[in-house]
Amino acid sequence: MKGFFSSALWRGLIWQVIGTLIGAGLVTGIRALMGLTATDTFFFTEPAWVVGAFLGVLFFIGGSGIASDWFKWARGMDTPEHHEDQHTGWQKFINISLDHKVIGIQYTLVALVLIAVGGTFALIFRTELAASELQFLTTDMKLFGQNGPQLYNTLMSLHGMVMIVSILLGISGIINYVVPLQIGAHDMAFPRMNAFSYWIAVPAAVILLSSLFLGGFDTGWTGYPPLSARAPVGMQMFFLGVFTAGWSSILSALNVIATVIRMRAKGMTAMRMPIFIWAAIATSIIALTATQFIGLSFQLVMFQRLLGMGFFDPAKGGNPVLFQHLFWFYSHPAVYVFILPGLGVVSELLPVFVRKPLFGYRWIAMSSLGIALVGFVVWAHHMFTSGMNEYLRVPFMYSTLLVAVPTGVKFFSWVATLWKGKISTPTPMLFVLGAIVVFLMGGLSGPPNATVSTDLHLHDTYFIVGHFHDTIFGGFVFPFFAAIYYWFPKATGRKMNETLGKIHFWLMTPSFFVLTFGMMYIGLLGMRRRIADYDPALGMDSTHLILTIAGFGIALSVLIFFYNLFNSIRNGEKAEGNIWNSRSPEWQVASPMPAHNYEKPFEVVGEPYDYGLKDGGYIKFIESAKGKHG
């Protein structure tokens, strides 16, 4: 553990705490001098907590040393172009590294930690929902200054946002690890900014989770005012956590775009890029241009609370519906940020295990961009019942239904890829197939929400909850697991256990079907979203019990996955060659990948997915080059 206490992670966290205390103390002192109330329920007043938390982030940046190269440059000092990692083994991952592969794994690890946290929250409130009436989150109990129903609201709201941050970090993990390898780059375009994007997410996650201990918040992940303008101080931590995490998203998107534009191998024209690169680009365009809106909308509510600016307060001429427009202008495209990389993983892995070219490569590539672009003009379909101008509902219905077209292209192309292939089904492929079917369920349960009149019944019910869990599991969770099983050998030189992988899949998939279909079913019967208790007269107690059991089935399968992951790092079967028999560049060299990727640069000489052609590969290493580049 000695290594831990000298790590950048530990230093950063300690400094974050110190920074928070200094900031909060400063504000408290000033307030005391001005004769304002200096302390409150959670010791500090709300302005003190906000300034403290903000200063905590800055102190984390300083304390972890993530920005020190930039400070050195500002002072006119030189730093080496590449920092070789000072640390080995697990310590590499809790210290600063500029290697995109290490950063990719760091992202993935934090994403997995947050999945476990967010999943635990879900299990707690899913258990509460197993029967009508309040079971253990009762009005009498008290924890972190909240009674049962308040705690329920906090956990339910945090489940949403913790999972979203986890997904954003998860896709950054895959993209960071895979993109430079697939385009033949030695690293990302801006390695320091890349590390910064990861490290800023750590204090963000800490602040977000701290909201649980500061009175929580009861608004759901959407944080609609006026409710969010009245919630406890935890609300501010939620806003600030998301605001900070947004920086990670924006900066890493910028990096991905620059990397793909500037650093592709010789001969890798746009239409010869691996399909996952198209997905990464499409998702980065959205993340780069839309994330500002959620940051901004949350910042406006922060200012409304702190400074009394009535942006969304009708009493001061503000407009609560305006918040919803700003919020969904990011938060709808954001779901495409979550799913596009996942669908990219599906398109990437499918040809490998079908041993056949990806059917309609260009169409799939363009459909990713199509989804990204159409995704920008559909936001108000979350607001059909919001009281916005009635006539707006019809154009937004058209644009929303339009998303079905590029999404359909993907499905049909995947089916055509499978057709007459030579299909094998190791664990990654199982998760790919699971992703397709689950995402199909999500896709098909979408149109009834898009057509306005049916949505008047479905909006804010468990139907929606079932629908989006289908899209997120199909679009992110299943492909994320597929990606981990698939690229784990590349990162470690060992394979994950195949039997445990299959148990994971065959336990998770049916449980998940039961869970989401059940959710949609009770939603139609009258189960509202975000409630701790429901009327026993609705007659859905037994369905809820089944859903809770299914939820625990998923949790158990993920536990098996975690065991498999950590056990395989040491004990997995050695797998140093091209174990999946893939044409992709990263598999043409031995695993694990050396620090600066390819010993020799390569050039692209064929199509990425020409399985079934006897002659010619996708890439050829350039022998004449003088060793390492970059």
Added chain:
Amino acid sequence: MGHFVIVGILVILMTVLTYIGLDAVGLATKMHKVVASAQAIPIDQLWHWEVIVISFLFSLIVVPMAYSLVVFRQKKGEMLDGEHMEGNSNLEIAWTVLPLITVVVFAYLGAYSLGEVRRIDPDAMVVNVKAQQFTWTFEYPEYGFFSTELHLPVDRQVVLKMESADVIHSFWVPEFRLKQDVVPGRVTEYRVTPILEGRYKVRCAELCGTSHAYMESAVIVDSPEAYTTWVTEQIKIAAESQTPEGQGKLLATKNGCVGCHSIDGSPLTGPTWFGLFGSTVTLADGSTVTADEAFITESILDPNATIVEGFPSPSVMPPYALTDEEIANLIAYIKTLK
């Protein structure tokens, strides 16, 4: 061609099975088993069409997938590649254009259905709805009385003019299929024509705080006769409540006090009013106080002045700026609750 014929037959079979399966759990032709409003009919109709198309599309993807997995499986020990087939532009165009047409058709049907749902009857009856944490109050402007239950006559369009006193709420009666948010600072409209007599519930569908789950009120669709009887009764009660107690009760209904303060001793968000007056109350700081006029007045005007033991601090109740007379009436009403 053999493969295509088999898959084609299986797709049709699977479509029928999926539809039958959904129908068996009652989800195919109606979104909810009770159809209690005229607006629910076009909505259920659109849903039914969607279920048919969903059944077909589900089968169209899943069947060829499953078929490929079985028939085109790599045999044990085999290391062969599949057929080299890069794509087919005609197919791609077909599965871009056909879904596009489907989508436009459904968007048209959706707009048409919305038009039906929003069809206005100029003779619609008006009820004013006030939503606040965590109660619904209904005002019948024609007759000038308030109610905590929404009574509606069958077969007559009603338009609810809805306002919120605090945060966003949402008016939803599943049997009516319709939902509309209630937004502070504006009046939103909910237009419905009940067609089936019965007792339903309006449930708040937009998270509005701690007791959101319990923000429910009865919605009763009466026969025209029963409705007239109820209205007459309410007018009579309103006329009789010219006493201070009666005025106080009216005030408690109108302001939604009874949403959090029960009148029968049952535990709600706030302390019960049952037997409150004159009782000894234990406060959060352990001290005790007698619930007299002064204590109740202070608690109304400044809910945070004292917190009763076992209730959240700061108080979730907003301060109410009532006049002295109103407070006196309210206290007179509370005195009757024993």
